[in-house]
Amino acid sequence: MSKAVLMQGNEAVVEGAIAAGARFFAGYPITPSTEIAEQSALRLPQVGGTFIQMEDELASVAAVLGASAAGVKAFTATSGPGFSLMQENIGYGMMAEIPCVIVDVQRTGPSTGLATSPSQGDYMQARWGTHGDHPVIALSPSSVLEAYRLTVRAFNLSEKYRTPVILLMDEIVGHMREGVTLPNPNELIINSRKMSFHDGANKQCYFVPEGQYVPAMKPFGRGERYNVTGLAHDVSGFPTNDNAVAGANIKRLLDKVEKNADDIIRTEEILLDDAETAVVCFGGTKRAAMDAIAALREKGEKVGLFRPVTVWPFPEKQLREKCAHVRRLLVVEHNHGQMLLQVQRAAAPAQRVDFLGRIDGTVITPDDIIAAIEGKEGEYHAQ
């Protein structure tokens, strides 16, 4: 008998988080992410960790940041309405450089929308949800196993770069059960934040050596009395109104993601080498695309797939390189054209960029994609 088990995408997130070393979850129930809270409540105390159901999403992400500042890897999970509520404190985490993972299992919006229906409408919110210029890392899985693996990777990137990382799931993957064989946790690469203790008189808790971007962290309760703030601050962690200092710090925050983009970005290419058309999609949308591509290939049509696994920062360079020879890019998303804007920006002038989207809460089917590829000019809004 196979060692595989049947597992839901949301459950796989919790197992991935535990494997990555997470021992704290604070959250508020919201469809379609609730199973992540339920499973965390069950699993975390089994490994000595803590689960708490907070009074709302504002409190959830605040508690997660507090726990992480106190030295424990922490995460929360939500969906659109809750993700909106979390935005201010996500920005705080970026400014104060507190690692954590925020899982957004997207549902159809705006507002309460269609609570149980799939969507990818939070793509731009993941990038620009919190105010001000800020760095963002967001990953999007397309299968249950990948939900596990990308949760581990989300924690790793978060710890390495000291910034909140968003796992941008969708209902398709979150609620789907698949057979998976999880890797042995001992075989995983696990990153943990670089720590520093006792700089002596130099209490510069945000000090970054020349040529580096990420300061080492100091947890509470270990003998170093340092300050954390969401105000513009200097290397000592105290507020500053010095514009040059404030500007340089924000630039460093942006640089730590931009200058490390090659380390952060992962993409997937399938049957692209000879492709004339590339389907560009992310997350659960890949599943319909794969069936469509298989069917079209059988008919002799040269179709491939380019998928940002890291959806933010957008893999612009990778798209240009891998799809350089492709005549036509068909962007397929469960929204009204959000990643489309990034693809249009990255595409060569001679490349045609078409679009297939859906905003009615139904799933884009392989037949929809086949019809769009076999169709003629222009955009294809299925809905």
Next chain:
Amino acid sequence: MPSDLVHLFMRIDHLPHIWCPGCGNGTIMRDVAVAIQELIDDPEISLNRENVVIVSGIGCSSRAAGYLDFNSIHTTHGRAIAFASGIKLANPKLNVIVLTGDGDCSAIGGNHLIHAARRNLGLTVIAFNNNIYGMTGGQYSPTTPNGDRATTAPYGNVDRPFDIANLATGAGASFAARGDVYHVRETIDIIKEAILHKGFSLVDVYSVCPTYYGRKNKKGDAVKMLAWQRDNLIPTAKYYHMSENERAGKKIIGILSYNDYPEYTEEYARVIERASGGKKGGAAK
């Protein structure tokens, strides 16, 4: 000459503070520092300074976190108690003290206050209650008395105010108290009790804001506002010896409610034991 206390417990590089002349917030910050010092010095308690974490939100009061030389985290508006909850749950041995304001903890952060009180999570919340939004220039807060004036209540405040200590009691806080900036010694003792209390504790400390609240409402200067506290806020021991007539219009300073409810992180440690089959809790990793 700064006192030893300042050298020991304040970040001298970051002083002077931003508070206006006559503001009561400095007095409350000092009360907290003295309370901590006395708990460190008390051989029966020997509070560990490195385990003290000061958490604040946004507003005048919340700048105190930056001046006090402990582990400190100055968070977002209203969310100090929620950040503090995560800190305490992640490392229950820490003494987590939240410095917050009336707006921070009872308007934008009111939800977190009542739920932390309900859970009886072992935080100590010190509300710097000056009846006004000072940082933004004098708008009415949830504790501005009905009829009083503020920049957003030019015709008098229509809202009815919260009594923060009673609010916490109503939400199930196992320790709720009131202090002020006139009765310094009494308030220090209350804060010490609050820190020592195992469950959730709240001290609503009446501050004074001569710059905005006082000026808008013709309450006089800081000295006059303190004199009002002297005459109208009565320490517990004295209050109980007063007649009904003498008590009229006066408020009590002291511990208003106290219960021995189980503390949240201790209860959760039992959850971990149950779930992990006997292994000890302790989330730190």
Next chain:
Amino acid sequence: MSDKFQMRFTGSGGQGVILASVIFAEAAVVKGLHAVQSQAYGPEARGGSSKAECIISHGEIWFSKVIRPDFLLALTQNALDKYAPELAGDAVVMIDDSLDAPACLDPERVVSVPILRSAKEDVGKAITANIVAVGAINELFGLFDEDVLREAVSRHIPKGTEELNFRALSVGKGLIAPELRDKYLEENEI
């Protein structure tokens, strides 16, 4: 069967049709096949009608929703009336024998068995109807060996209820006459 066997399970909330779909997906995983399971969420899952789906295949399964079911289970008239019209002509439908098959269905493709009554009377617990159905469906298509199916069931039921649920599987199996089994076995071989 074709390269994918697509199953849809329908009934009312509380009848356990979701668990039925999960058990088949789990059994496929136990056997080393590929499986994907999904279900309708929200108000539909709180009383009212309930729908769950499962796809089993020897190869990788990408698109996770069932578009063209090879099989439909209906435990309520509402569910049957709602999902029967969209079936392809060659789909097999199993219904509880208390239901009336709508005219749109080819009677040759409808298997009517006393699932609810057998659970109540033969197993002794009405709540086991979904497991009775699992036993019947498995027998009808010859999907999984008994030990595989029992392992899959065991992973999703409370400890201590194994005997009851295994009895329900047997009762379900017994509802399918051998000639009926042979008819569908051939075309849906896995």
